[in-house]
Amino acid sequence: MVELSTTKDGIANPAEASDRVLQILSEAGRLFATKGYDGTSMRDIAVACGISKSLLYHHFSNKDEIYARVAVGSTLELYLFVRDRIPDGPPSQKIRAFMVATAEYFRRYRWAWIASTTAFWNDPDRHRQKERLTRRDRFEHFLRGLIQEAVDAGEIRKVDVPMTGRLILSSLNWMHRWYNPNKSATPEQIADIFFDMVFNGLRNPALAEPPTVEQPKSSRRKAR
Amino acid sequence: MVELSTTKDGIANPAEASDRVLQILSEAGRLFATKGYDGTSMRDIAVACGISKSLLYHHFSNKDEIYARVAVGSTLELYLFVRDRIPDGPPSQKIRAFMVATAEYFRRYRWAWIASTTAFWNDPDRHRQKERLTRRDRFEHFLRGLIQEAVDAGEIRKVDVPMTGRLILSSLNWMHRWYNPNKSATPEQIADIFFDMVFNGLRNPALAEPPTVEQPKSSRRKAR
DNA sequence: AGCGGGCTTGACCGATCGGTCGGTGAAAAA
DNA sequence: TTTTTCACCGACCGATCGGTCAAGCCCGCT
Numbered sequence: 001m002v003e004l005s006t007t008k009d010g011i012a013n014p015a016e017a018s019d020r021v022l023q024i025l026s027e028a029g030r031l032f033a034t035k036g037y038d039g040t041s042m043r044d045i046a047v048a049c050g051i052s053k054s055l056l057y058h059h060f061s062n063k064d065e066i067y068a069r070v071a072v073g074s075t076l077e078l079y080l081f082v083r084d085r086i087p088d089g090p091p092s093q094k095i096r097a098f099m100v101a102t103a104e105y106f107r108r109y110r111w112a113w114i115a116s117t118t119a120f121w122n123d124p125d126r127h128r129q130k131e132r133l134t135r136r137d138r139f140e141h142f143l144r145g146l147i148q149e150a151v152d153a154g155e156i157r158k159v160d161v162p163m164t165g166r167l168i169l170s171s172l173n174w175m176h177r178w179y180n181p182n183k184s185a186t187p188e189q190i191a192d193i194f195f196d197m198v199f200n201g202l203r204n205p206a207l208a209e210p211p212t213v214e215q216p217k218s219s220r221r222k223a224r
Numbered sequence: 225m226v227e228l229s230t231t232k233d234g235i236a237n238p239a240e241a242s243d244r245v246l247q248i249l250s251e252a253g254r255l256f257a258t259k260g261y262d263g264t265s266m267r268d269i270a271v272a273c274g275i276s277k278s279l280l281y282h283h284f285s286n287k288d289e290i291y292a293r294v295a296v297g298s299t300l301e302l303y304l305f306v307r308d309r310i311p312d313g314p315p316s317q318k319i320r321a322f323m324v325a326t327a328e329y330f331r332r333y334r335w336a337w338i339a340s341t342t343a344f345w346n347d348p349d350r351h352r353q354k355e356r357l358t359r360r361d362r363f364e365h366f367l368r369g370l371i372q373e374a375v376d377a378g379e380i381r382k383v384d385v386p387m388t389g390r391l392i393l394s395s396l397n398w399m400h401r402w403y404n405p406n407k408s409a410t411p412e413q414i415a416d417i418f419f420d421m422v423f424n425g426l427r428n429p430a431l432a433e434p435p436t437v438e439q440p441k442s443s444r445r446k447a448r
Numbered sequence: 449a450g451c452g453g454g455c456t457t458g459a460c461c462g463a464t465c466g467g468t469c470g471g472t473g474a475a476a477a478a
Numbered sequence: 479t480t481t482t483t484c485a486c487c488g489a490c491c492g493a494t495c496g497g498t499c500a501a502g503c504c505c506g507c508t
Contacts, residue, residue: 020455034346038262042496052457054498059455063496092427121342121401122258156426163417164426170398171391177345178390193387201425202380202388203316244485266466276487278468283485287466449508456503464495471487478481 021059023049026111029070033114037067067119068128074112079139081105091150095168096195098143102172103191107181114176140165156199168198245283247273250335253294257338261291291343292352298336303363305329315374319392320419322367326396327415331405338400364389380423392422 017025027048031040042063046053060066085101086094106113123129144165150156171194175187185193241249251272255264266287270277284290309325310318330337347353367389374380395418399411409417 036260036262036343036345038260041494043494053496054458055456057497118342118345119260121260150426154428155431157428157430159421159426160417163414164421166398166402167395167418167421170395173401174390174394174398177397190387193384194391197383197388197391198422199426201427202374202383202423203425204378204381207379242485265464267464277466278488279486281467451508452506454504457501459499459501461498462496465493466491467493468491469489473486474484476481476483478479 018059020049020051020055024056024059024066025070025073028066029074029111029115032067032070032119033111037115037119064125067115070112071116071119071132074109074116078102078105079135079142082139083142086146090155091146091153092155092199094146095143095150096192096199098146099168099172099191099195100188103175103187106172106175106179107187110176110181117173117176140169143168168194171198242283244273244275244279248280248283248290249294249297252290253298253335253339256291256294256343257335261339261343288349291339294336295340295343298333298340302326302329303359303366306363307366310370314379315370315377316379316423318370319367319374319423320416322370323392323396323415323419324412327399327411330396330399330403331411334400334405341397341400364393367392392418395422 024045028040028045031044031048035044042053042056045066046056056066060069082098082101082105085104086097123132144161147156147159147161147164151158151161172191175190179187179190184190248269252264252269255268255272259268266277266280269290270280280290284293306322306325306329309328310321347356368385371380371383371385371388375382375385396415399414403411403414408414
């Protein structure tokens with residue numbers, strides 16, 4: 001797989017890159033993640049790095065390129081990162097490994113992850129927007145494949161596969177909004193807990209007659 | 225409960241408000257939701273409304289106030305909105321109702337919801353930041369209370385209550401990133417499906433020996 | 449010593465930002 | 479009729495935006 005070097009504040013990057021460039025990417029990632037793309041000025045980045053604004057343009061052609069290096073350096077290889085951490089074994093365990101690996105990625109490249117999942121919901125750059133969606137889809141379809149495997153193997157019941165994928169990804173993607181690196185568990189442990197909850201369910205197995213059987217459609221709250 | 229009038233594009237507002245003000249809030253909410261606070265200029269809002277920029281300042285004192293009216297008008301009463309839709313009955317059904325009600329709120333006040341959950345992760349306005357966190361906490365603790373009820377009643381197993389709350393809220397809070405109002409189910413139906421998955425679990429009940437028993441701690445992937 | 453080239457800078461640019469100001473015109477109030 | 483009120487607008491402000499540029503600084507090479 002592509003080699004990833006871990007640097008301060010977790011910028012994933014191909015090997016060649018000067019310390020200055022890494023510093024800029026690191027500070028920019030943190031700023032993009034906390035203040036957003038539009039809320040972060042080139043001056044902000046320069047000041048955070050203790051350099052002049054002009055120097056940013058010596059190393060990068062414009063603001064977009066810095067963001068692209070932060071976000072793409074983050075998301076480009078997420079699919080590969082996770083795929084290479086899926087062990088052989090029961091499909092349900094692959095799903096667990098998927099969740100834990102994604103959580104590990106989040107922990108290692110936290111700011112870049114947040115910057116890439118937060119900013120640019122609608123990217124004005126059509127090409128980049130399309131590429132981002134392609135990567136996201138590949139990642140999501142990989143998960144759906146694992147879920148389908150588990151269904152076929154009879155390990156999980158016949159659920160709506162895309163919806164199941166969305167539930168699992170939601171639990172991981174929302175983590176950055178409440179996760180505090182100084183407290184509680186590691187992201188990997190949290191992913192593990194979430195897997196247990198979703199896979200085994202919250203319902204008390206000792207409960208003979210579950211209060212919620214397969215609910216009749218008519219009982220659902222109607223949309224108005 | 226507090227009276228909410230439903231207007232075009234779903235701005236919740238106290239009764240007194242001119243059509244113009246509602247139009248501004250509606251357009252501003254949509255823009256804040258899609259382009260972010262910093263990515264939306266006062267000119268953008270004015271153009272979207274087909275009025276002059278000056279007129280915005282006739283109705284609002286500044287940009288922050290427009291955002292506050294959009295976001296606060298959206299989140300202020302979420303807790304009350306949901307609380308009043310929790311029926312009497314088994315605690316697990318209350319949790320389901322909580323999820324469905326939140327989804328209904330999302331559907332009705334979609335742009336305002338997105339704007340308020342997206343922008344201002346770190347609000348420079350300390351007072352408003354504190355108030356926002358207070359509301360969020362009140363909402364989250366209300367859910368935890370329902371979960372604790374269900375645990376005490378023996379309907380769900382002895383889980384980590386805060387973590388369970390985070391899992392449930394994640395599934396709802398992330399919905400705006402993938403939900404397409406033109407396709408698939410209504411938010412309420414999606415919430416219903418998520419509840420079923422989380423409550424009953426994905427595991428095939430026909431499976432005699434689940435491949436994942438309560439996993440030993442040592443098998444967890446260690447953080448590095 | 450002289451020199452070339454990469455790192456670094458401050459001064460500067462046009463555009464756009466949030467916000468202000470004086471005024472217009474029509475309807476309500478007197 | 480006169481006056482007041484108020485939704486509304488175009489022109490404008492200082493500040494800041496992303497980005498440019500010519501020139502210094504520094505260091506190794508000849």
